[in-house]
Amino acid sequence: xxxxxxxxxxxxxxxxxxxxxxxxxxxxxxxxxxxxxxxxxxxxxxxxxxxxxxxxxxxxxxxxxxxxxxxxxxxxxxxxxxxxxxxxxxxxxxxxxxxxxxxxxxxxxxxxxxxxxxxxxxxxxxxxxxxxxxxxx
Amino acid sequence: xxxxxxxxxxxxxxxxxxxxxxxxxxxxxxxxxxxxxxxxxxxxxxxxxxxxxxxxxxxxxxxxxxxxxxxxxxxxxxxxxxxxxxxxxxxxxxxxxxxxxxxxxxxxxxxxxxxxxxxxxxxxxxxxxxxxxxxxx
DNA sequence: CAGGATCCAGTGTGATACTG
DNA sequence: CAGTATCACACTGGATCCTG
Numbered sequence: 001x002x003x004x005x006x007x008x009x010x011x012x013x014x015x016x017x018x019x020x021x022x023x024x025x026x027x028x029x030x031x032x033x034x035x036x037x038x039x040x041x042x043x044x045x046x047x048x049x050x051x052x053x054x055x056x057x058x059x060x061x062x063x064x065x066x067x068x069x070x071x072x073x074x075x076x077x078x079x080x081x082x083x084x085x086x087x088x089x090x091x092x093x094x095x096x097x098x099x100x101x102x103x104x105x106x107x108x109x110x111x112x113x114x115x116x117x118x119x120x121x122x123x124x125x126x127x128x129x130x131x132x133x134x135x136x137x
Numbered sequence: 138x139x140x141x142x143x144x145x146x147x148x149x150x151x152x153x154x155x156x157x158x159x160x161x162x163x164x165x166x167x168x169x170x171x172x173x174x175x176x177x178x179x180x181x182x183x184x185x186x187x188x189x190x191x192x193x194x195x196x197x198x199x200x201x202x203x204x205x206x207x208x209x210x211x212x213x214x215x216x217x218x219x220x221x222x223x224x225x226x227x228x229x230x231x232x233x234x235x236x237x238x239x240x241x242x243x244x245x246x247x248x249x250x251x252x253x254x255x256x257x258x259x260x261x262x263x264x265x266x267x268x269x270x271x272x273x274x
Numbered sequence: 275c276a277g278g279a280t281c282c283a284g285t286g287t288g289a290t291a292c293t294g
Numbered sequence: 295c296a297g298t299a300t301c302a303c304a305c306t307g308g309a310t311c312c313t314g
């Protein structure tokens with residue numbers, strides 16, 4: 001496990017961080033996951049994901065296209081039809097991504113519990129008798 | 138995989154998305170990775186990571202602590218000494234995280250190349266003869 | 275249907291200065 | 295050493311309106 005001899009290369013950190021924040025944005029993982037089931041149209045994705053604005057879905061897809069993770073296929077029909085599909089590179093991303101997603105799903109309860117504990121402790125030590133942090137909500 | 142019968146549960150998406158953006162922020166993955174090598178002190182982390190502001194490192198560590206992923210141990214000496222260490226839960230996160238990090242490291246060249254191609258194409262069709270997008274940088 | 279353009283609010287991030 | 299406090303700012307993301 002990372003043995004002990006893990007060599008930290010600062011230069012790589014920048015690059016990796018950048019990619020990480022790409023896939024760490026609000027919709028990328030969701031979109032890639034959905035596309036893992038096969039090609040989808042724009043509004044199809046929009047419906048399935050739910051809660052994503054038109055703008056953000058467009059931006060997310062553009063970004064993924066730019067990074068060579070999805071292809072965008074336009075059928076010049078009327079009304080227009082656009083299919084999005086994972087590239088081979090995109091499909092390889094699927095595996096690590098579902099790994100993280102699985103972890104998140106498996107551990108979100110523990111995390112939620114940890115937060116409750118932490119917040120409670122924070123409130124106690126904050127200033128006993130005074131307002132404290134959580135504003136009632 | 139994801140077989141075809143992947144069931145999309147919108148409720149889970151919210152929760153997963155939230156966790157994803159937690160670990161998808163700018164420093165979390167880096168910090169967890171470093172801590173994977175064993176406990177570290179505040180400024181030790183700061184130095185090793187490089188480029189992280191004091192504020193952001195503090196915020197990141199607080200967040201991880203709140204989520205039960207790292208422990209914070211204060212030694213009441215002078216000068217003060219604080220050790221950060223992964224919890225058991227934190228260590229389980231290490232595996233999926235290095236999976237993604239490995240993917241990022243392995244494919245950043247392809248991504249960079251894809252961007253060049255995409256941007257070049259975008260520039261050509263943008264307005265032939267005019268400035269175009271990349272602002273010189 | 276797909277998505278471009280605009281405007282606006284929230285917040286994530288950083289620089290700096292100060293403290294126990 | 296290990297923070298906290300404050301400010302300033304860019305960027306993310308959403309709502310809305312418009313077009314081919």
